[in-house]
Amino acid sequence: MEKFGKSQPVKRVEDVRFLTGRGQYVDDIAPQNALHALVLRASQAHGTITELDVAEAREMPGVQLVLTAEDLRAAEITSGMVATVVDNRDGTKGAAPRRPLLAEGKVRFVGEPVAMVIAESMAEARDAAEAIVLDIDDLPAKLDLARGGAALHDEAPDNRAFDWGTGDEEGCDDLLRNAAHVVRMEVEDNRVIVNSMEPRGCFAEWDGTRLHLSVNGQGVWGPKGQLAKILGLDEENVRVTNPDVGGGFGMKAMTYPEYFLCAHAAMKLGRPVRWMSERTEAMLSDNAGRDLVHEVALGFDENLKLLAYRVDTKCNLGAYNSQFGQPIQTQLFSRVLTGVYDIQKTYLHVEGYYTNTTQVDAYRGAGRPEAIYVLERAMDMAARELDISPWELRRRCFIQPAQFPYDTLTGETYDVGDFPRVLDHAARTADVDGFAARRAASEAEGRLRGMGLCYYIESILGDPSEGAKVEFNEDGTVLIYVGTQSNGQGHETVYAKFLSDQTGIPFEAITVIQGDSDRIEKGGGTGGSRSVTVQNNATLATVDAMIAAFTPYLAEKMGVEESEVSFDDETFRAPGSNLTPTMMEAAQMARADGRDDLLMHQARATLEARSFPNGAHIAEVEVDPDTGVVTLDRYSVVDDFGNLINPMLAEGQVHGGVAQGVGQALTESVVYDADGQLLTATFMDYAMPRADDLPMITFETEPVPSTANIMGMKGCGEAGTVGAMAATANAVMDALWTRGVRRADMPFTPHRVWNMLNDAVETAA
Template sequence: MKFGIGQAVPRTEDARLLTGGGRYTDDVSLPGQAYAAFVRSPHAFAAIGSVDASDALAQPGVLAVYTVADLDAENVGMIPCQAALKQRDGSNYVRTPRPALARGFVRHVGDPVAMVVAETLEAAREAAELVMVDYEDRDSVTGTLDALEPGRPLVWDAAPNNLCFDWDTGDEAAVEAALAGAHRVVELELVNNRVVANPMEGRACVAGVESGADGAPGRLLIYVTSQGVHGLQKQFAKILNEPDSRIRVLTTDVGGGFGMKLFNYPEYVACLFAARQLNRAVKWAADRIEGFISDDHGRDHVSKARLALDADGRFLGLRVDTVANLGAYLSNYGPFIPTDAGSAMLVGSYRTPAVYVRVKGVFTNTQPVDAYRGAGRPEAAYLLERLIDHAGRVTGLGPAEIRRRNFIPPSAMPYATPMGQVYDTGDFAQNLEDGLILADMAGLPARKAAAKARGKLRGAGLATYIEACSGGGPEQATVQVNGDGKVVLMIGTQTNGQGHETAYKQILADRLGVPPEDVEVVQGDTDRVSWGSGTGGSRSVPVGGSALAEGAAKVVKAATAVAADLLETAEVDVAFADGRFTVVGTDRAVSLKEVAAKAAEGGAGIAFSEMARWTPPASTFPNGCHVAEVEVDPATGVIEVVRYSVVDDFGTVINPMLVIGQIHGGVAQGLGQALQERVVFDPDSGQLLSGSFMDYQMPRAVDMPPIEVKLNSVPSTTNMLGMKGAGEAGAIGAPPAIINAVVDALSDLGITHIDMPATPEAVWTAIRGAETRLAAE
């Protein structure tokens, strides 16, 4: 079929989005809506004294000023942390309250203290400037390792030494034995730098109250830019002490999420509260600077890793000790990301008999840290691939050979890792060999020589990766066929720009034979879609697509009975393919459209409606190999990524064009983290020093190299479509590949490691230091 599974067709939603037909949250306006502005802390840590809102309330158009006292008076609850984990000793981790407005203390710059609601946005913002808050400034702590030092300020009294949890997994005794008996132990300490998601569309919400019977207030509703409405609905209901059915959550088009829009935020709760109190709609949208100081951040780990090897360079054991910065408050899944989400993937693509991971989560006076594209797997892959690359250099085996010797072979599949995962399929060695060919690694020496003649340092780096995807629980899809033959798909995922609409239409074209123009895809409405798990972890099309495929199969089964009646034959003699029901062995046939018209009695109404909820039996495991090539200007430290090659195994590919777009976007984000992006706080005042695009560098088009992509598709065995997921792979493979390339370029100077981001200043400083050492020797 021309619009089925495997076709590289353009996205059907693009015509609407590119011609201004998109409807994002800030495009939503409800009748009579007011506007919110937040009074935010200018301090990283301070006690809150009095809050004087009298001047603000006196301003024309101001409707209300709320503080945490108003929320407490209405028994508004806390924003929950939903991570479930136990510490090493079996005790619970330190759970801290997170009210929508600060209570008693502000704990990071940007912490919301009060909310002003006014008739216009300008009036709300001007009045917010007039709210006088009496702060008693305190010493703060922002550094990840600094937080654990004795005598540092405590973000929470309930967390001595700022320790939220001390967690571990794996076999410590086996790893220590491997390290003690190893032929060689390779060590590396590295930083996974804190980043800001910075989606094109910032966070926003419009909360309102529906009209009830006889003019009484009805349900609460909220339009919110999100990655899934159903989880938010349950949180809002619990926080506001309302039944789920009393809150409707809607998400329209979303301009990027990257994990950051999975979570509940104080502003959403505050706007719902204000709407309920005022019985009118309240709208809020963050500007870019507000996003920098209030969005959840990503990454921010400091790790020490030790790898035990035998005399042949084969891995015997791996120990990783990580300190993970959680920020001042625990976001919805904050503790989960550096623990269960990432640590299980520290086996990578390799046969490592024993692995032990210990993670300490710490509180600091910074924004909360939670999932960011890849959510723990990029952190794990960066650590592992940098360590293995370093081991290849130390042993003399080189980056490719040390990996070859340690890959899990296809013959070992399904492979149970020592961290509890079972890899079902994958050919990691083939990915590597194809990646080396695609990158023309055989020609690298000549390119290095040519670069040296131009005064440049050239290097290439590779990274292999594997990640666990398709988690987050089951997904639900309802496939509805109307009497006119048009199909409505209602599904619990939420597109953030990945092209769900197109991918789902392709699956329906494959299973029902319907053209894309006859399909409507409905997401992001708790009224129209009764249940869903949302989007994250590359789960939407593997899990959601499997649910809709099952729903489509139910439609075919129900429609076969009607088709048999129309064809005057037994159901067992009717076959379905390409949108037509045929009597086996004859040319007698009717279309799905004709069958639907019959079932709906003349074409009006719904002919068939079938719901399927599909639960993945296990994770899927996308994997691949990235090869980056860079040139470094030793006079300035400027790095140019001149070549980039990708080999990926995503299993069955619904649309290669969508997949390649996801790879490009992920590589861009990985390049940004590797070379440019870093959140910086002043260590003394706790002020955010990188709070705008003037100080926080994002990758631009000119920074991106050409990207060559090859797909090695080994279908997954854990879902009916054979898919593995593609959304996060680029952001996982790019950081280690690029940093490995930079280290390769600098290796002749004796430089063995450089932390992300490898900015021109950092590289220039490393080169000058190396030259000084070489001169002294």
């Protein structure tokens, strides 16, 4: 491990500026003379626009521009938002209705942009927006996940966007028909709002030739290409930057209409234009997460080994295809469909539906938490129906260590794993042996206690290629340019420390440069837990390039053959030479000799395969049957992340992920009324998890180093969320089972749990 990171719990250096108010977020750095943009949004979920009169608004004090769909057409901005579609089971493409930047003729969800006002101040923009006359004739709102209802798009007259499948349907169904035991259940995965600490925002500048968009996103190269396409610019005339970003979680990985509108306004007016979302505006317009319903069937043989697994899913896409909406619950879901289990046949069938709600796209885990949630809920239910310990059932069905590398039925190759060892470690950490006594103590006080287990695995996603560039400055500092984008994960610390470990360059001398399409030629951005693994792999390639470049130069200085020069991660050495320069000293020597070619080094590298972090989450809850209040009392995690670069940061990532998964399970849920109005559009109604909703989280690791990369690493950014939902839900189900509850879906709010308990009493009677 010494070679590829010393696994030291280094504190995050960037936190000092964040905690002292010196962060440079997009709303902090917008030009002082920037105009303010405000979006007029639809207040109806579905309807025909019968009047949109902006004449009075355009004459209001301070107003510089009002944009409508008609204005965009006049400016020849007619391309819709970018969206990926999947192939249907019959070989046709999924529906691809055009998503306009501003509503054209119809509105399809509450919060859809209808017009943008650009004024000298936000107060003036608000006044002008209130002067806009907008009349909409209501159409019926489509909210259910089924064919039929008022059609949102001509391209999908029955509102079904796609019909996708993967696996051996006939073989899977045959095994299910003949299995010794079959367990079936329906599982819901509730919609959530991401609610990053910093809402979305941007500002745009135009100098007459080049466009600059600064946006709090998760990468700059995707937006750069889309801006060029939609606004009719050459890519070399577009610059995109990401400043400090206060949380992304997948929601900020894609573009939104406001970015293109601000850019067009800046180009038209010749002045900077800024826009910042407010919280309710974010809840109405940010891409939401999850929102699926699954029907599941598990088939077991007489020894309770898994034979077959079938999932039929209906997923909510919202009113339009978001950038990755269709692939999330199909292709990405399927990556870990079979989890950690050795299964003979599987089949996944997914239908996507358009509804009059906000779009649904990636949220921390992007398909993998959804897949693991349904599988681990089903495994827990199977254990109950088959009268076996959920721990023992999983052990019987695990892929065993001797089976690796293991080719899954959905085309993945798990490189390594020792799931029984990790689970044994988790049982010790969670004190499973003491659970009976804790349950008895809870019952003595009139409360129900449950323990829930989830064994997850996730697949690292995103571009396996990345680049890195290292530049030596005259003042003795060093810059490392990276292609990923921190949203608060601590990249500046991780990347600088890793480069320091490989080169001996002092950690404090290194500055990480990220998020600037002018300064960094290419990059894959952040998402899919890819960042540290792919970026550090690129750093290793760059270090190799540095050593190769310095070696002939230093060999001449040392008076030895090139083959005799070696580098030991701190100094260059050669037998017979007293010259032992560090990397920094070698750069100083090169500068003095006018060898500027040795002061900048770069390389790209591609991972040959993905890694698969995995682990066990164990939750314990107490339920008050009189009130339905669920208290998460204990939480333990044992992860296999392979070799860790910085255990402290890994633990922080797990804690944050667990909080988001537990939040969805216990408190968070999006509620629309029958007319498509969002009823949970403020923090008065949408319950984010708070500090007293979470216990201290025990985090331990049982590393099985990956063979998919030279560092032995496995990504950890999304793992906490992937395991948390099912562990918490299974714990609640365990607590309620003794009272006759046989189905329990998230979120486990007091009212819902109280109803579950009372419904079970009525059913028993």
